[in-house]
Every structure is written in C-alpha cells, then in structure tokens.
Amino acid sequence: MEEYSNKVMDHFMNPRNVGIIEDANGIGEVGNPVCGDIMKMYIKVKENVIVDVKFQTFGCGAAVATSSITTELVKGKTLEEALKLTNEKVAEALDGLPPIKMHCSNLASQALKAAIEDYLKNGKEK
Amino acid sequence: MNQKTIYFDNAATTRVSPKVFKSMMPFFQNSYGNPSTIYSLGREARQAIEVAREKIANSINADKEEIFFTGSGTESDNWAIKGIAYANRKKGNHIITTNIEHHAILNTCKNLERNGFEVTYVPVEKNGIVNPKDILKEIRKDTVLISVMFANNEIGTLQPIVEIGKITKENGIYFHTDAVQAVGNIKIDVNELNIDLLSLSAHKLNGPKGVGALYIRKGVKIENLIHGGGQENRMRAGTENVASIVGLGKAIELATEDIEGKAKYLTNLREKAIKSILENIPHTIINGDRERRLPGNINVCFEYIEGESILLLLDSLGICASSGSACTSGSLNPSHVLLAIGLPHEIAHGSLRLSFSKENTEEEVDFLLEKLPPIISRLRDMSPLYTQVKK
Ligand SMILES: Cc1ncc(COP(=O)(O)O)c(C=O)c1O
Ligand SMILES: [Zn+2]
Numbered sequence: 001m002e003e004y005s006n007k008v009m010d011h012f013m014n015p016r017n018v019g020i021i022e023d024a025n026g027i028g029e030v031g032n033p034v035c036g037d038i039m040k041m042y043i044k045v046k047e048n049v050i051v052d053v054k055f056q057t058f059g060c061g062a063a064v065a066t067s068s069i070t071t072e073l074v075k076g077k078t079l080e081e082a083l084k085l086t087n088e089k090v091a092e093a094l095d096g097l098p099p100i101k102m103h104c105s106n107l108a109s110q111a112l113k114a115a116i117e118d119y120l121k122n123g124k125e126k
Numbered sequence: 127m128n129q130k131t132i133y134f135d136n137a138a139t140t141r142v143s144p145k146v147f148k149s150m151m152p153f154f155q156n157s158y159g160n161p162s163t164i165y166s167l168g169r170e171a172r173q174a175i176e177v178a179r180e181k182i183a184n185s186i187n188a189d190k191e192e193i194f195f196t197g198s199g200t201e202s203d204n205w206a207i208k209g210i211a212y213a214n215r216k217k218g219n220h221i222i223t224t225n226i227e228h229h230a231i232l233n234t235c236k237n238l239e240r241n242g243f244e245v246t247y248v249p250v251e252k253n254g255i256v257n258p259k260d261i262l263k264e265i266r267k268d269t270v271l272i273s274v275m276f277a278n279n280e281i282g283t284l285q286p287i288v289e290i291g292k293i294t295k296e297n298g299i300y301f302h303t304d305a306v307q308a309v310g311n312i313k314i315d316v317n318e319l320n321i322d323l324l325s326l327s328a329h330k331l332n333g334p335k336g337v338g339a340l341y342i343r344k345g346v347k348i349e350n351l352i353h354g355g356g357q358e359n360r361m362r363a364g365t366e367n368v369a370s371i372v373g374l375g376k377a378i379e380l381a382t383e384d385i386e387g388k389a390k391y392l393t394n395l396r397e398k399a400i401k402s403i404l405e406n407i408p409h410t411i412i413n414g415d416r417e418r419r420l421p422g423n424i425n426v427c428f429e430y431i432e433g434e435s436i437l438l439l440l441d442s443l444g445i446c447a448s449s450g451s452a453c454t455s456g457s458l459n460p461s462h463v464l465l466a467i468g469l470p471h472e473i474a475h476g477s478l479r480l481s482f483s484k485e486n487t488e489e490e491v492d493f494l495l496e497k498l499p500p501i502i503s504r505l506r507d508m509s510p511l512y513t514q515v516k517k
Pocket of ligand 2: 036037059060061062063104453
C-alpha cells in the first residue's frame with residue numbers, strides 16, 4: 001500500500017460533514033459495491049448556494065478523505081463554482097494521492113455533480 | 127505518540143527470531159568464503175549449508191540430497207511448476223491446480239498456458255477446501271502434475287493433502303505442494319503424504335526474507351529454472367546465500383521443535399478471538415472452514431464496510447493486519463480466494479485477516495478485541511450500505 005499524505009490521513013481519521021441531510025434537496029450516489037467504493041452526497045441548496053453538504057462513504061481511506069474534503073471545498077459555494085470542482089483539484093487539496101487511488105478520488109466530484117444534477121432536476125421546488 | 131506495535135500479520139511475514147539472527151551473523155564477516163572454494167574459509171560456509179540442508183530434510187522427513195535452496199518461496203513454486211512441465215512435455219502437457227493458489231503458482235501456470243500448456247484450475251468448495259473427487263475428475267492421460275497448496279495464505283484452510291497424495295500415486299502423476307504457510311505450523315512427512323515436490327520459505331517461520339527451498343523427491347524428472355554455475359548439485363545456479371540459508375535451517379529447526387504446543391497455543395488465541403468477534407459484531411462472516419485451518423489464522427468479513435479503512439484505523443492503534451479488499455490490492459477486484467469461496471464482491475471488500483504467531487500474547491489479542499467493535503461501528507455509521515440495512 002502506498003503512503004497517504006498527512007492531509008489524507010487527517011480527513012480519513014476526522015472526516016468532516018459525515019452523515020445525512022434529512023431535508024436535502026439534492027442527493028447523488030455513485031460507485032458500486034463491485035469495485036469497492038460507494039459515495040452518497042447530500043446537498044441543501046438555497047438561492048443557488050450550497051448551504052449544507054454531507055456525505056456517506058463505503059470505501060477505502062482515499063474514498064473517505066476525498067469525500068470529506070469535497071464537502072469542505074463546496075460548502076458555501078454557488079452551484080456554478082461547485083460544478084467546476086475536478087478530481088485533480090480534490091487530489092491537490094489533499095496534497096496528492098497515490099496513483100492507484102485516482103479511481104477512488106474520481107468518485108467524490110462525481111457524487112457531488114450527481115447531487116447537483118438531482119437538485120436541478122427534482123429539488124428546486126423543495 | 128510512542129505506542130507499541132502489535133503484529134498480527136504473520137502470514138505476510140514474521141520477525142527474524144534472535145536465535146536465527148545470531149546463527150546468521152558469522153557468515154557476513156567471518157566465514158565469508160565462497161562455499162565452492164577449497165580453503166577453510168570456504169569449507170566453513172559449505173559445511174554450514176550442509177547442516178542447514180540436513181535440518182530442513184529432517185523437518186519434513188526427506189533426504190538431505192532432496193533439498194535445494196532457492197531465492198524465495200516464489201522461486202520454489204516457479205521451479206516446481208515450470209521444471210516439471212518442461213521436463214515431462216513428451217508425456218503430456220496438462221497440469222491440475224486449484225483456484226485458491228498463491229499468485230506464485232497461478233501466474234506461473236498462466237505463463238505456461240501462454241506457452242502451449244493446458245492448466246485446469248479446480249474450484250474449491252464454500253469452506254475453502256478442494257474436494258479430492260473434483261481433482262480426480264480432471265485427470266487426463268496427459269496430466270503430468272497436480273499442484274495443491276498445503277495451507278491457504280489468506281483464509282488458512284488446510285487442503286486434503288493425504289487424499290491427493292494417494293490419487294497422484296495411483297495415477298503416476300507428480301504431486302507438488304506449496305507448503306509455504308504450513309511448514310512449522312503443521313507436521314509434514316513427505317513420504318507418508320506421497321509428496322514429490324514441496325515449496326517452503328524462510329520468512330514465514332521467523333527466518334530471513336529472500337530464501338526458500340524446494341524439496342524434490344529422488345528420481346523426479348525436472349528441468350532447471352536458474353542456469354549458470356554448478357551449485358546445488360548442478361540444479362540451481364548462483365553463489366549460495368550462505369547466511370540466509372543458515373538462518374532458514376535454524377528457523378525451521380526452531381519452528382518444528384514443538385508444533386503441537388504451538389498449535390495449541392495459537393488455536394486457543396484464534397478461538398477466543400473468533401468467539402468474541404462473532405458475539406460482539408453483528409453482520410460478520412468467518413471465511414474458510416472453522417476447524418480445518420491454520421492454528422493462527424482468522425479471516426473475517428464485516429459486511430457494509432471496506433477493508434483498507436479497517437486496516438488504517440487498526441494501524442492508528444499500532445495493530446498490523448491485512449485485507450483482501452480491492453483497494454489494498456491495487457486492482458479493482460478483491461482477493462481471488464474470497465471470490466473463489468463464493469463471496470460477493472461487496473462482502474469480500476470488507477475482509478480482515480489476522481495471523482497470530484507464538485510471539486503474540488493474550489493481552490494483545492484482548493486489546494484488539496476491545497478496539498475492533500468500535501472501529502467497525504464507526505465505519506458502518508459512515509456507510510451508505512449500512513444505512514439502508516438499518517432502515
Ligand atoms: C502460500 C504462499 N506461497 C508462496 C509465497 C511466496 O513466498 P516468498 O514470499 O518467499 O516468495 C507465499 C508468501 O507470500 C505464500 O503465502
Ligand atoms: Zn478505494
């Protein structure tokens with residue numbers, strides 16, 4: 001196993017924003033149990049701004065850490081700003097990830113995008 | 127933070143024991159002669175190698191002339207499979223093995239398949255043990271070798287070596303067993319068991335890394351794997367790794383001294399841990415046969431969570447263990463052994479292997495049993511799969 005940065009370990013050991021938002025108006029779920037990582041992202045959007053975001057993750061250290069930092073990076077951001085988040089930026093914010101973990105790191109930004117799409121499609125009126 | 131390391135990964139490798147370490151020391155700076163030379167410095171090294179060879183032979187009831195030193199368990203496996211396949215090609219080009227072998231066997235077989243050989247991978251049953259009848263069914267006229275591991279490195283299951291030895295003897299087929307995990311844990315008599323070739327490795331029995339041996343029964347037709355000088359009775363070239371060979375000899379002597387006593391001690395630790403895990407952690411599956419397994423091996427799946435996360439949290443407490451999850455293997459698939467016993471991917475991802483040695487204490491196991499349940503709940507609380515189950 002390749003080594004994780006201190007930042008990854010910090011987000012893994014003390015993940016921010018874990019849990020469920022009961023009255024979320026956007027939910028995104030990506031990954032599948034076969035490949036070993038599943039992420040679920042809950043967002044609460046008010047006037048185009050992500051006012052709250054929470055996640056649940058089934059996965060490795062990288063999966064948990066990327067979920068956690070993603071929530072930190074997008075909280076308080078507009079949807080347009082949030083949609084600009086890429087997995088490279090997520091990895092960068094964690095001071096890098098081992099190359100074999102890039103697969104896991106893709107999922108966090110994808111889960112966020114899925115949650116925003118869900119909001120745009122179904123959640124606006126909530 | 128200055129916490130103690132608790133080492134529960136003895137199936138991965140072991141600590142070199144002080145006695146083994148001490149036995150190796152003279153061969154780095156004092157008796158450093160090349161064992162192939164005739165002056166006394168070389169003769170000392172040669173003698174030490176022969177003493178080690180004898181110790182290994184004694185430990186499995188073989189003759190000294192039937193033991194050949196190699197650079198690892200992996201090399202022993204490669205040599206056995208390729209050496210038999212290429213030397214007996216005129217008789218046939220079919221090999222039988224199982225689908226839970228170590229990669230040292232599986233990838234060697236894959237290589238042979240690319241070179242025109244045929245290999246049958248017999249599936250094991252749900253308990254992680256191959257049925258000898260399933261092996262018998264696959265025997266053909268052109269089968270030259272059956273290779274079945276003695277004990278599995280992940281789930282610890284002991285394979286039916288007695289029965290397979292009978293089958294190979296009756297059918298005139300060579301029998302190789304990868305005993306890397308078994309030597310020192312289980313009593314092995316190559317004659318009683320009709321074993322023709324046996325692989326072993328020093329670093330699984332408190333010996334050094336990078337040295338192993340292959341037992342080859344007298345009369346077995348085998349080709350060399352490593353070509354070069356005339357070492358090892360012209361069978362395995364390369365100047366001998368004298369210190370490591372001496373360490374292997376000492377390690378095997380110590381490991382086979384009191385197999386029953388050690389087995390009793392380890393079985394006790396194992397059963398205590400399994401009982402406590404099953405009692406205190408719901409949605410938990412013990413992998414591999416409950417009885418027919420290595421005394422120090424526990425392999426368990428915690429549903430709804432992933433193995434690497436468990437390892438990281440254990441590591442933060444100083445506990446070393448391993449997992450068969452995809453994220454620890456660097457591929458997208460969990461361990462082939464866990465899939466072979468029929469576990470679905472999502473469950474196989476949540477596996478934890480604990481492998482105890484006689485250096486482990488009951489206090490260490492108690493510490494693990496105290497810390498494990500909160501680790502599992504913490505990860506489950508984070509898991510979207512577990513939320514669905516709770517609903
Ligand atoms: C069953 C089995 N076979 C072969 C090997 C390879 O041995 P080595 O590490 O000495 O190459 C191992 C160890 O990883 C093993 O557990
Ligand atoms: Zn992962």
